[in-house]
Amino acid sequence: MTLPAVEPAHDASFDPASGERTGAVAHSTGAEVGHILDSANRAAPALAALSPAIRQAWIAAAADAVLAVADELVGLARAETGLGVARLEGELNRMAASARFYAGVACEGSYLGASRDDLDGGSTLVRWNIPVGVVAVFGASNFPFGFGIFGHDVASALAAGCPVVVKAHPAHPRLSVRLGQIVRDALLNAGAPEGTFDVVVGFDSGLQLVDSPVVRAVAFTGSQQAGLALVERGARRGIPVFAEMGTVNPVFVTPAAAADRDSIAQGFVDSFTLGAGQFCTKPGLILVPAGHGFAASIAEAVSRVPAAPLLTAGIAAAFARGIGELNPHAAAASAPVKTEAHPVAGYEVSPRTIAVDLAQLTPGSRLLEECFGPVALVVEYDDPAAALAALDRLQPSLAASVFTGGDADTDADLAVAQLTRRVGRVAVNTWPTGVATSWSQQHGGPWPATSRPEATSVGGGGLARFVRPVSLQNATSIQLPLMLQPQNPWKLPRRLNGRLVPFE
Amino acid sequence: MTLPAVEPAHDASFDPASGERTGAVAHSTGAEVGHILDSANRAAPALAALSPAIRQAWIAAAADAVLAVADELVGLARAETGLGVARLEGELNRMAASARFYAGVACEGSYLGASRDDLDGGSTLVRWNIPVGVVAVFGASNFPFGFGIFGHDVASALAAGCPVVVKAHPAHPRLSVRLGQIVRDALLNAGAPEGTFDVVVGFDSGLQLVDSPVVRAVAFTGSQQAGLALVERGARRGIPVFAEMGTVNPVFVTPAAAADRDSIAQGFVDSFTLGAGQFCTKPGLILVPAGHGFAASIAEAVSRVPAAPLLTAGIAAAFARGIGELNPHAAAASAPVKTEAHPVAGYEVSPRTIAVDLAQLTPGSRLLEECFGPVALVVEYDDPAAALAALDRLQPSLAASVFTGGDADTDADLAVAQLTRRVGRVAVNTWPTGVATSWSQQHGGPWPATSRPEATSVGGGGLARFVRPVSLQNATSIQLPLMLQPQNPWKLPRRLNGRLVPFE
CATH class of the missing domain: 3.40.605.10 (Aldehyde Dehydrogenase; Chain A, domain 1)
Structure with a gap:
């Protein structure tokens, strides 16, 4: 046998x-x-x-x-x-x-x-x-x-x-x-x-x-x-x-930014569908001023984006589940999920947006949690103050964007200041999906964006993240690490009696 | 009623x-x-x-x-x-x-x-x-x-x-x-x-x-x-x-330091009985070379320390419990607990040491955990290498001390290097109980000395500990925080395109 x-x-x-x-x-x-x-x-x-x-x-x-x-x-x-x-x-x-x-x-x-x-x-x-x-x-x-x-x-x-x-x-x-x-x-x-x-x-x-x-x-x-x-x-x-x-990464568009409607709509769709919407910095929610046709412009841009496969069968299943969870809250869905309409290859899905009312963004709502994949919520607001207040109810995020009407747009300044307290990075007039590797980059944020907001x-x-401090008291020179020898062999900036001394 | x-x-x-x-x-x-x-x-x-x-x-x-x-x-x-x-x-x-x-x-x-x-x-x-x-x-x-x-x-x-x-x-x-x-x-x-x-x-x-x-x-x-x-x-x-x-904060005395026996013994007793032994940096364990009479010298110094009250009834009870837990392991107790011998006032206790063999310092042993109050373990070792190996079995601590025979004492250099990997601060020829408030101070250490070894x-x-980083991308000058304005109004050291620029 x-x-x-x-x-x-x-x-x-x-x-x-x-x-x-x-x-x-x-x-x-x-x-x-x-x-x-x-x-x-x-x-x-x-x-x-x-x-x-x-x-x-x-x-x-x-x-x-x-x-x-x-x-x-x-x-x-x-x-x-x-x-x-x-x-x-x-x-x-x-x-x-x-x-x-x-x-x-x-x-x-x-x-x-x-x-x-x-x-x-x-x-x-x-x-x-x-x-x-x-x-x-x-x-x-x-x-x-x-x-x-x-x-x-x-x-x-x-x-x-x-x-x-x-x-x-x-x-x-x-x-x-x-x-x-x-x-x-x-x-x-x-x-x-x-x-x-x-x-x-x-x-x-x-x-x-x-x-x-x-x-x-x-x-x-x-x-x-x-x-x-x-x-x-x-x-x-x-x-x-x-x-x-993963987090939602909100985008706030001020009333003064409405003149740039179509480019903002296109940019938003490009950003939330990048890599089939599988970025941790994907903008999952946009707050736009009502009465300027943003929702229609976004829907139009979404309709031009081809379907693309998600990474795994598990992610595809979670995406379908997530859409189902978000949809009961939604007033309208702007694009069909291609997998429902007809057979598709592999884990392919089409992007979509879901229209949501400001009042639905309440603490604990599923709408405040990430749905991994090419889906985003679109919220039209009447009152900028009410929209700003909603930003404070959102979960902390890795990143957020603010789109403005220019340097004199005080709604934008308020939004930037407010979002700074809730996210790791605020991008102005640019999308959150690009993360430059740079000295001043912060890719993190308060819980639940990360487990360690200081990192x-x-x-x-x-x-x-990968070092910890130690002190050595009254050590002989041979016991000191090389980096603290008088010759400064590693050419480090050092602090001597409290004074920061860059290596020249 | x-x-x-x-x-x-x-x-x-x-x-x-x-x-x-x-x-x-x-x-x-x-x-x-x-x-x-x-x-x-x-x-x-x-x-x-x-x-x-x-x-x-x-x-x-x-x-x-x-x-x-x-x-x-x-x-x-x-x-x-x-x-x-x-x-x-x-x-x-x-x-x-x-x-x-x-x-x-x-x-x-x-x-x-x-x-x-x-x-x-x-x-x-x-x-x-x-x-x-x-x-x-x-x-x-x-x-x-x-x-x-x-x-x-x-x-x-x-x-x-x-x-x-x-x-x-x-x-x-x-x-x-x-x-x-x-x-x-x-x-x-x-x-x-x-x-x-x-x-x-x-x-x-x-x-x-x-x-x-x-x-x-x-x-x-x-x-x-x-x-x-x-x-x-x-x-x-x-x-x-x-x-x-709380941690044990070990002290290692090299063979070459034996010439300073009595001053080390006295210093040790002064340190572990400071504030009735209620320092988080109390040296709770000393490793001394055998055959030099360290144990006797320490016992003699302990006998001269008067009884002192502990902070609370709860701490006094925990101290008595701790002594009981440590004692079964101990070969000998060097001083009586005054509270057992005769009635004392309040929460008063006498200091004591407990002699322990190197072989008893095994992971998981109660001997490796703090006992808050005026008690310390004394370990005589024959082989410096075995004693150094024991240091690696100890729980991570806030601090440690090494007593040396001078600048050419290689046992000391090895001990310093080894302890650096397990504690927050290593003090050479001085006791761990003094913690200067200084730029270069590290009062912390790996778990379980602290919950956050980086702090x-x-x-x-x-x-x-009380700040977190944020980034702001493409912001207008009015959106930038004061500290990042070109005039540098807070006179900060800043990093500009990767280069650290101290304020002059």
């Missing part, structure tokens, strides 16, 4: 355009994950001790290696995500550029917070930031490069001096493993110690990371549900879980 | 020296706490908008007001804590000096993280830190001034621009209310808006603070049990609870 073949545990790979299975990647075993964590733990002291410039060289080598096989990687990503080639090429190039940016931020060295005080009585007190140790990264479904295997979280943790173990996202397992192999080989070939970087596959592998005493911080990008579960699990061990989760997952502040 | 008189809910005040009840303070009602929170919430935008220099003037006025009634406050504190007058006078003076320090840190302005980038295409991105809103502070039993009503947490939150509501500690309710009144009046007389600062009384009032949507961050100093309960409660709303909790509750970094 022959037992039926049991397929080993794996993440299957699907083509979102057809829904067909195109491959599979075996899950890491518990022993494999344990070995990877041991290696990472052994690598941690070396990474922490080396200068940021040395890590910069490793990271640059990994970026070069990725760019050298860009076509292969974009092909893999396209096959597993259904996203367009141009979009994926752009994302891959930005990933490589961002990695170099974080390495540069590390070299600039402010993130190390080097500080020395001469205390009364002749002793000294120094303080600086040390890497926390091994970091586990859970990337996102929607940015296979930007928030994936060598994305913002990974590069900023490596730049900060932490070994990184990434869990492959089940939405693109083949890309994850291949990209991981390239990055790992490039880092090691450039001189990084074994254990600096690795990838594990499978849900249980992810739990093993979060539960391991070796892992000292977790970075996650994805849904509130998964993010909150990880936060709760990390809290059992008292480790930080930096979860960047950012994009920009110069990203490294701060 | 007359109903029996029911005493309203209150915190009773006791004299630790006698155990006698000396007064009581009524609990705040739910309505009172609600009113205070409403006022605080209304004050938040004004506090956030004003320059740090204006808040500095308020804080200075409050410090002056406290110093003007120092004798009265020290008297109240002495009666409720049993701590010595000289100690309390010093603590009160340091509290006033620390408040001025935090106001100065705010004026220096690095904590605001002001940053501007010119993006491609002519738009700009700015980032700065905004105060989080109302902060609730739960002070400590053991520092009625330093970590109390106008202590480190309160002053740094006010300096950062947050209204503060403090929960009075039940170990010193009369002091809390009186000190709160003085600080509140002084702040308001100096121009601070109603709601800037207030005090509430009672356990339920504390819960009301943590559960209020108005409160955006919590700072706590105290036991692990209470701290973890608050952390868990805050997590339900996604707000940070910065809990600084410090003393020193220049303390303000960072």
